[in-house]
Amino acid sequence: MKSMILSAVMILVSSAALAADIEFSNPHVYVPLKGTNTTAGFGTIKNTTKSEVTVKVVSATPFKAVELHESSEKNGRMTMSKMETIKVAAGQTFELKPGGNHIMLFDATKPVEEKQTVAIKLLVNDKEQTVNFPVVTRLSKETKTEDKKEEHHHH
Secondary structure (H helix, E strand, O other): OHHHHHHHHHHHHHHHHHHOOOOOEEEEEEOOOOOOOOEEEEEEEEOOOOEEEEEEEEEOOOEEEEEEEEEEEEOOOEEEEEEOOOOEOOOOEEEEEOOOOOOEEEOOOOOOOOOOOOEEEEEEHHHEEEEEEEOOOOOOOOOOOOHHHHHHHOO
């Protein structure tokens, strides 16, 4: 019996190791702005393999929809367009950051607050991998304090 359990554990450990073609560093999701139930996910994806990996975002709990977005400047305006996948070259990294590429999260089914986590399910070379993204408050770059821009009123 012990050997059967040990064998099962070894299979689980080896399949988990096989699925880990990427490492995610500094994953985080911002608390949605007041009055919205939409936000975005960020972090750095590192390809730990010797060949290119393809990453697709499948779902994010507790959101109804999720998309990869690419931000770019067109005619002096910032625009976002949907991406189907991210390709990360062997041994390279791909950054998801504000103002750049990111994971867009739509229609939260419950309030998303600081210190919670959002479970984002990815397909990495068609293998499922879930990454937990801590929910954090937006910080102002200048002051490193909580960003309250949505509460500012200019007269």
